C-alpha cells in the first residue's frame with residue numbers, strides 16, 4: 490500500500506490479512522475455473538460491500554442457506570461455519586470450497602480438545618458474529634459466550650474452564666475476561682487463539698493514533714475487526730472516524746489541523762488496498778487543499 494504524503498501516515502500493518510486474501514483468491518479462482526456449475530457464497534465472503542459487489546459481477550451469488558446452492562459450488566467464507574453446514578452440503582451433493590482461515594480452524598480444534606478434556610468451554614467473542622457461531626457449531630453448542638468481563642457474572646457456576654477467543658478480539662478484552670473468570674473458578678486453561686494479523690494491526694493502529702491529530706479507520710461498518718480498530722484508536726484520545734469509502738471523508742474533520750499536524754489511516758482486515766488508497770487521496774486533498 491502507498492505510504493501517503495508527509496501529512497497522511499498509514500499504520501505499519503493495515504488492510505487485507507492473510508486469511509481474507511487467501512479466501513478471496515480461492516473464490517476468484519473457483520469463479521474463473523467453474524464453467525459448468527453456478528458458484529455461490531454462503532453469506533458475504535468478506536465484510537466489504539465493494540468486494541462482494543465485484544465477486545457478484547464475476548458470477549458469485551450470495552445465498553443465505555445451503556439448499557439454495559443445489560447443483561452448484563458452495564464457498565465457505567474465511568470466518569468458518571458450524572460442522573453441520575458442511576455435512577448438510579455434502580448430504581445434498583453440493584461441492585464445497587472451504588476457504589475457512591487456518592487460524593479459525595485452529596480455534597475449532599482447540600475448542601473441541603478442551604471439551605474432550607472435560608473443560609467447560611468459554612468463548613470470548615461477539616455473540617452474533619459468524620466466526621463465533623462457527624466455533625459453537627464445532628462443539629455442538631456446548632459453550633458459553635462472553636463478550637465483555639461483565640458477562641462473566643451471568644455464567645452458571647463453573648469448575649474447570651477452558652477458554653478460546655474469537656481471532657479478532659483485543660488482547661485487553663481477552664485478559665479482562667480471563668481476570669474476571671479467575672475470581673470465579675479454581676482451574677482455567679487458556680488457548681490464546683487471537684491471530685497474529687489481528688494483534689499486529691491493533692498495536693500498529695494504537696501506535697499511530699498516539700502520534701497523529703486525527704485517525705481514519707477504513708472498513709465495512711459490519712466488520713467487527715474494523716470496529717475494534719476504531720475503538721482502539723478512539724481510546725487513545727485521538728478523534729477517530731470509521732468510514733467505508735473515500736466518499737465518507739468529511740473535510741471538516743481536518744479543517745482545524747495545524748500545518749504540522751498529521752492524519753493517520755488504518756484499515757480492517759477485509760478492506761482492499763484500493764479502497765484505502767482512495768481514502769488516503771481524499772484526506773490528502775482535505776489537509777492540503779489546492
Ligand code: SF4
Pocket residue numbers: 506507508509567568590591592593656657684685686687714758
Ligand atoms: S483476521 Fe486472522 S483469523 Fe481472521 S481471516 Fe484474517 S488471518 Fe485469518
